[in-house]
Amino acid sequence: MSILAMERPAPMLQLSGICKRFAGVIALNDVSLSVRAGEVMALIGENGAGKSTLVKTLTGIYQPDAGTIRLGGAEVRFASAQQAMRAGITAVHQETVMFDELTVAENIYVGRQPTRGFPPRIDWPRIEAEAEKLFARLEVSLPVRARVKDLSVAQRHFVEIARALSQEARVVIMDEPTASLSQREIHELYRIVNQLKTAGTAVIFITHKFDEIFALADRYTVLRDGHFVAEGAIADTTEPELVSLMVGRTIHQAFPKLDVKLGETVLEVKSLCHPTEFDQVSFALRKGEILGFYGLVGAGRSEVMQALFGLSTGVSGTINMDGQQVSIACPADAIKHGIAYVPEDRQHQGAHLSMPIVQNITLPLLSKIGFFLRPRRAVETAIARHFSAELELKANNLQQQVSELSGGNQQKVVLGKWLATNPKVIILDEPTKGIDIGSKAAVHRFISELVTRGLSVILVSSELPEVLGMADRVVVMHQGHIKTIFTRAQATPEQVVAAASGSELKTKEVA
Known part of the structure; x- marks a missing residue:
């Protein structure tokens, strides 16, 4: 045996030649992948590359049409998600799947509650004690009797990770876990991923954010159009190289901003107030303009947009369209006056998935x-x-x-x-959340094309490069108030972030 073979342990999980078809459509074709104990492997690919199908195959939701799966060196085949979970493979999804009305402890042990006595009864004190031990191990403070419906997105992720630990998971798959988290929560998740790694867990990390890939991953595997493309060590590659592998081409311009001559004011908002979410919000939007809205989590950006679209009650202030005051009490009113709203949560608010x-x-x-x-x-x-x-x-x-x-x-x-x-104003709330770099570039290109046709765009985004790259002006919100409005020339990363965090800088406000 070579020294190299001795230094590199056998993979904890190894896939070879995996194929999966649906009604004649090839979703996966001869895909191979491996991840070792104590290693973070980034699974990279555009939307539609086959990542979700592969995860469902690994977790027993789908069964492969061809190929083999080896776990700990032994070939396995899962007929159900329960079988995969019992074998030690679990997934933490972007959209958590839990029982909202049950407590944290109940969700961790649902379906496998320990019992005591005769006849057997569920041992609730033991469940809560074990749950508390799990969170202590993760160094996370979370009340085990809290109902899941009252938790934040980040806390829900921590519950899923605790559930994985309770089953002594050998492989943890994290599918876009940071998509809805604040920066502080993201760093907390990083710490937990590194804990899993130190404990010898094999982690498959799926993300479209390259800063996360280079911060966490040891190795990468790239899929494209259902095919395996490449794998390697993160230390031996660069972001442009990974992008080229993902999309089969280089993305020359992620933010294709076009110069558009701005017209008259289309939308004017004056002193918009909500009892709990925002106060004295005023701004104007011109024809052909992309107006960016930026702020930290809880700044009130989405709440303002929902009010403009008639989704909120108790709102005061005035809204003018083309110089005429309008009343917007419901979405039908907004649509009638030429306002459209693409919400952040496309799966629950934007589309009917079963249609x-x-x-x-x-x-x-x-x-x-x-x-x-x-x-x-x-x-x-x-x-x-x-x-x-x-x-x-x-x-x-x-x-x-x-x-x-x-x-x-x-x-x-x-x-x-x-x-x-056929709107006059289209509000895009986090339009590229959770989509890959190739699709992001396509959405940005389309936004630029919209304003050339005379539409006006409000772009709400928590991704600073997106706001700076696409917006003509940037509205920065902080704790429900507009802190500053920057011109494109004024909007530097330092100035925008400082305003979003509430710092008092010498910035010129622009009407």
């Missing part, structure tokens, strides 16, 4: 295209086909359910739905 693409895109237009089935179908199909082509939507057909699409393509369906209303 086909064609019906999602035309949903806001039902009153215009008619409710009678036969004549409506041709109109629906024409509208959906137009916006699908314009957005370069990747789908088998327009009757495919939105739930079967990748995250980036789900976002395109939501965009298409609201563009079909």
